[in-house]
Amino acid sequence: MASGPYNYSYIFKYIIIGDMGVGKSCLLHQFTEKKFMADCPHTIGVEFGTRIIEVSGQKIKLQIWDTAGQERFRAVTRSYYRGAAGALMVYDITRRSTYNHLSSWLTDARNLTNPNTVIFLIGNKCDLEAQRDVTYEEAKQFAEENGLLFLEASAKTGEHVEEAFLDTAKKIYQNIQDGSLDLNAAESGVQHKPAAPRGNQLNTDQPPNKEGCPC
Amino acid sequence: MADSEDEEAFHSAGEEEVTPPSQKSEEKPSKSGQPSSTSSGGASGKKEVQNVGKPNSKKAKGKKGKKKKASMNDKGDNSEEMKGEATMSEKDAAVSSETDQQDTKQQPHSETQLEEQNQPDADVETAEGVKSELKSDKKEERTSAVEDTPPESSKKENLKEQDDSSPKKEDSQPESELAEEGGDAKAKTDSQVPEEEEQKPHVKEDAEQLLETGSEINRDAQGASPEPSQDDDENKTLETDERTGESASASSKQTDAAEDAEAGGGRSIMGALSKLTGEKPAEKKASGGGWGWGGWGASLVSSVSAVGHGLSSVIENVETSLGLPKPEELTEQEKRQQEFIVTLDERGEGKEGKEEDGDKDEDKDEETKDPGEGEEMERDGGKEGEEEGDEKQDQSTPEDQPSVPSSMKGFLSLGASAITSVVGKTVTGGLDALETIGRKTMDVLQEGEHRLEGRRSGQKGNLSEMLRDAKEEAETAAVLEEEERERQRAHFGILFDKYQGLAHLEALEMISNQSESKVQGSLSTLSGEDLQSLKTELIEIRDAFQLEDLESEEQPEGSEQDFVNAITEHLFGVSVASTPDKLQRVQRSVHEWLAECKSQQEAAQKQDTKELHIKAIETLAEFSSRVIEQFHKACELMLLPQDREHTKNAVQRATSLSKLTSVLATEVSNQASKFADCLNREAANQEEGAETADVNPLITNIYLEASNSTSYIQDAFQLVLPVLQMVAIERKRDATTETS
Numbered sequence: 001m002a003s004g005p006y007n008y009s010y011i012f013k014y015i016i017i018g019d020m021g022v023g024k025s026c027l028l029h030q031f032t033e034k035k036f037m038a039d040c041p042h043t044i045g046v047e048f049g050t051r052i053i054e055v056s057g058q059k060i061k062l063q064i065w066d067t068a069g070q071e072r073f074r075a076v077t078r079s080y081y082r083g084a085a086g087a088l089m090v091y092d093i094t095r096r097s098t099y100n101h102l103s104s105w106l107t108d109a110r111n112l113t114n115p116n117t118v119i120f121l122i123g124n125k126c127d128l129e130a131q132r133d134v135t136y137e138e139a140k141q142f143a144e145e146n147g148l149l150f151l152e153a154s155a156k157t158g159e160h161v162e163e164a165f166l167d168t169a170k171k172i173y174q175n176i177q178d179g180s181l182d183l184n185a186a187e188s189g190v191q192h193k194p195a196a197p198r199g200n201q202l203n204t205d206q207p208p209n210k211e212g213c214p215c
Numbered sequence: 216m217a218d219s220e221d222e223e224a225f226h227s228a229g230e231e232e233v234t235p236p237s238q239k240s241e242e243k244p245s246k247s248g249q250p251s252s253t254s255s256g257g258a259s260g261k262k263e264v265q266n267v268g269k270p271n272s273k274k275a276k277g278k279k280g281k282k283k284k285a286s287m288n289d290k291g292d293n294s295e296e297m298k299g300e301a302t303m304s305e306k307d308a309a310v311s312s313e314t315d316q317q318d319t320k321q322q323p324h325s326e327t328q329l330e331e332q333n334q335p336d337a338d339v340e341t342a343e344g345v346k347s348e349l350k351s352d353k354k355e356e357r358t359s360a361v362e363d364t365p366p367e368s369s370k371k372e373n374l375k376e377q378d379d380s381s382p383k384k385e386d387s388q389p390e391s392e393l394a395e396e397g398g399d400a401k402a403k404t405d406s407q408v409p410e411e412e413e414q415k416p417h418v419k420e421d422a423e424q425l426l427e428t429g430s431e432i433n434r435d436a437q438g439a440s441p442e443p444s445q446d447d448d449e450n451k452t453l454e455t456d457e458r459t460g461e462s463a464s465a466s467s468k469q470t471d472a473a474e475d476a477e478a479g480g481g482r483s484i485m486g487a488l489s490k491l492t493g494e495k496p497a498e499k500k501a502s503g504g505g506w507g508w509g510g511w512g513a514s515l516v517s518s519v520s521a522v523g524h525g526l527s528s529v530i531e532n533v534e535t536s537l538g539l540p541k542p543e544e545l546t547e548q549e550k551r552q553q554e555f556i557v558t559l560d561e562r563g564e565g566k567e568g569k570e571e572d573g574d575k576d577e578d579k580d581e582e583t584k585d586p587g588e589g590e591e592m593e594r595d596g597g598k599e600g601e602e603e604g605d606e607k608q609d610q611s612t613p614e615d616q617p618s619v620p621s622s623m624k625g626f627l628s629l630g631a632s633a634i635t636s637v638v639g640k641t642v643t644g645g646l647d648a649l650e651t652i653g654r655k656t657m658d659v660l661q662e663g664e665h666r667l668e669g670r671r672s673g674q675k676g677n678l679s680e681m682l683r684d685a686k687e688e689a690e691t692a693a694v695l696e697e698e699e700r701e702r703q704r705a706h707f708g709i710l711f712d713k714y715q716g717l718a719h720l721e722a723l724e725m726i727s728n729q730s731e732s733k734v735q736g737s738l739s740t741l742s743g744e745d746l747q748s749l750k751t752e753l754i755e756i757r758d759a760f761q762l763e764d765l766e767s768e769e770q771p772e773g774s775e776q777d778f779v780n781a782i783t784e785h786l787f788g789v790s791v792a793s794t795p796d797k798l799q800r801v802q803r804s805v806h807e808w809l810a811e812c813k814s815q816q817e818a819a820q821k822q823d824t825k826e827l828h829i830k831a832i833e834t835l836a837e838f839s840s841r842v843i844e845q846f847h848k849a850c851e852l853m854l855l856p857q858d859r860e861h862t863k864n865a866v867q868r869a870t871s872l873s874k875l876t877s878v879l880a881t882e883v884s885n886q887a888s889k890f891a892d893c894l895n896r897e898a899a900n901q902e903e904g905a906e907t908a909d910v911n912p913l914i915t916n917i918y919l920e921a922s923n924s925t926s927y928i929q930d931a932f933q934l935v936l937p938v939l940q941m942v943a944i945e946r947k948r949d950a951t952t953e954t955s
Contacts (some may be wrong), residue, residue: 045851048718064716076851077724 009058011191012172013083014165015113016107018090019098022067026155027090028066031165031181036156043068046080053166055173062169072121081112085189086168086182091139093123093152094131099139106146116181117189118171119148122164128154148193257289488565612903705829707836707920711927712797716840720931723847726854727934732942739945749947752865761938764875764931778802781878786872789849798841805834816896824897828913831890832920833885837914839924842879843931850938865943872939876932887921 010170016024027045029037032049049064065196067077081087087109091098102121109119121143123134143150149167153160175181178192183192370504703709712715734753779802782795808830817821849872891914898910 044848046722048715048722050715050718065718065722072855072857073851075856076726076854077605078720079729101680 006105008061009192010058010173010176012060012062012085012169013189014062014064014086015084015086016064016083016088016090017077017109018067018069018083018088018094018103018122019092020071020103021154022069022090022092022095022098024069024088025165026122027088027153027161028064030155030158030161032064034158041145042070043073043074043077044165046199051165053169055169056057056177058173060173062165064165065135078108078112081108082185083189084113085155085172086118087113088120088122088164088168090122090124091134092125093134093139094125094128096133099123100132102142107149114187114189115171116175116186118168118175119146120164121148121150122160123150124155126159127154127157160180168215172212192197232485275545398904430649434950443674615878677855701825705825705916707832707864707923710833710836711924714837714840716836716843716927719847720927720934723843723850723931723934725851726847730854730943731937733941734937734944736946737941749944752943752947756869756940757936759866760873760933760939762873762880762932778882780879782875785871785875785878786849787844789853789868789875795845798845801834801838801841805838806887808834809893811887812893813896816893816900819900821900822893823896824894824910824913827890827897828917831887831893831917835917835920835924836891838883838886839927842928846928846931846935850935853938853942865939865946869936869939872932872935876928879928883921883924883928887917890917 006207007180016028018024020042023040025043026037027039028049029035029040032051041068045068047066049066050060050061051064052059054060065080066122067073067080070188072129089102089105089109093099106119108188109117121139123136123139139152140150143146149164149171152168172181172190176183181188181190183190736747738746779795779799782798786795810821812827853868893919894910894914
């Protein structure tokens, strides 16, 4: 498995949260498929996306949980925060209400994830500058006050989408490196897959364990 | 030499005196250094002692005098020197001196060698010590520098001084004591240094460089000494007063003990002092030894030497930045200054010597004048009483005349402090560099050899064998990798993950666990009839949730439409507003693919069995993923608030879900058997040879993964139960609240 396309050292669990229609699923789609999904259906509960990235020479698989933004799913999606290593909190720069709800989302994120979870604030739809309803500065200030990483992005153009996901991963990886994120903790949201020594047994019961070599 | 030695001894004596207090702080280094130092120090000490015999007396006088009156001045000087050298205890000195005497005769050469090697280090250390002291007090810095310098001048003038000193033989013992102590201290430093050098070649280089710089400084100091001494005297007197008391008492004790060790210690001290002061002979030796070390170190480790060069350049830069004159200039200045000093000293010494002699005879206390002998500095510092003023005037006049550049003083203090910092930086920098190099090397070695690493620990065969094994291993690993890549494509678990089946299963599990805990929570809050009725209902649901025996219920190979109808019906039975779109899509495409495959095979088109197998596994993985997603979505929808408005009761839902699961499981086994048929047909088509044997494992694997897939589906199904139960409970609660 050492050289297989599925080879990676870590799995990071991300969760994307935010009001309905801010573009969470589109951001995910843009990140995983590098395409813009124009007519994105409402997400039911949670959808998933994965992509393998590289941070500091380490291959990391991002397992991204794209939650439903509809209020009626709020109770369900709260179940999914647990064990997230990174949380992407998205609002729509053209709709002030989505920005105003951030504190509520942030409260959830803080309460339902572990203290080391990296929270990244994304102001989506930054391509729609003419319809801007939330200034970059106030959002930036909000992010700084709450210790969040922040970027304005566009799922449509792809601007800063990559950066948002990668910066989050870098921050998580940094937390791992400096020891502030304990990989052994059940809720860390990070699974470590040490380079598989040859001769490992393939574990068929655990599909994600791709490192085993049946030799 | 005698004079210089005397002076040195004097300083050293002062140091010794001070030592007791200083020892406390410095105990550790001295202890570690002592054993080795005694031997080396002893050797050097002997030679020095022999030479010093007369000079020592002067020193002794100085000590005594200092103790009472001049002690204050000396203390300042002594303390400074002491820090660097004085750590040695008197006892050690005595012992060493005895041994040294014997040794000296036997090992004249060895002594010199030791001195040479050690000197540089000693100088450095002393210089450092001085510097550190200097840092603490600028005044001290000056004094120390001055002290160092006078010895040099004194050495040159030794002949003259000796005359003075000779009359003072009486005091020779104390001097020797001082010398011994100093020698021991030197020895300690020396001994320590060699050890360090062995461990860290670069350190040697640094030390060499330091020595060089130190020698330069010494020169500067020499040049400056005349002037500084005056200033120092004034400054010292103030500062020294406090110290003097201590040093005086210490010195008195020392003198007694010192008698034994005197001879040896004197020499060693002299040597060290001379080195420090920058005596020409000593310098030469030291520098020679230093270079030798440097060359050795460089040849040993090229990288290290590189580091050393870098450091040396750094030092040079520092020197230039400090405005230190070039070595040539320094030497010239030195000569001039020395000439001045000699003349001055001669005059001053004569006067002073007389005074001292008189003092000695009369009172040791009065000996404070001793400093005046050869060492202007000491005089300045030492002169406390009436004599001080006189001496100062005497000295000052001659000293002023030389018009030694006042900047030299600045050099001294600046240079000293700068050098201390430089030394510190270079040493630490050198260490850091070495450490970095070492780590890098280890990293590179380990990186390049991880294959070999394991074998190394295991087998200790010869290198070629190891390498051959490693090569074979690498080849097999490559083959295995290729196979593995192939295998991956047909690996159910990986594919299941790829289709997000695993993620949905995990999410479903989270919901399920949460529901489960809620169910338990509501059970714990209830009691009596409510609890009983609830329990009954939950058990009903659970019973309805049992999967019927799949085998017996095996459906006839239904058409595509049958399947879609069945699952749609059952999903509706679950009362979830979810349509099995994805499931249907997957199911349809699978059957289309199978149909096409069958037609192709009937058209005698060859199919790759491996590809067939991969397709089969992929299909199973995708389908089961979609099934689990379906369950997951159903649960999410059931948990929605409006879901409670649905009329169907939990038991009905459970029954529908069970049937749905059965249908799905059946579909899985259907697909598996169809793929197996496909493979069998392929094998039959190929017919010739043992091809059939090739297909069997693949078919077995398909059935295996089909059962794997079924078990995933059943697991997911079981996860729905708590959700269903919790929804039932909440509905019941809603109903009761509504009615009430």
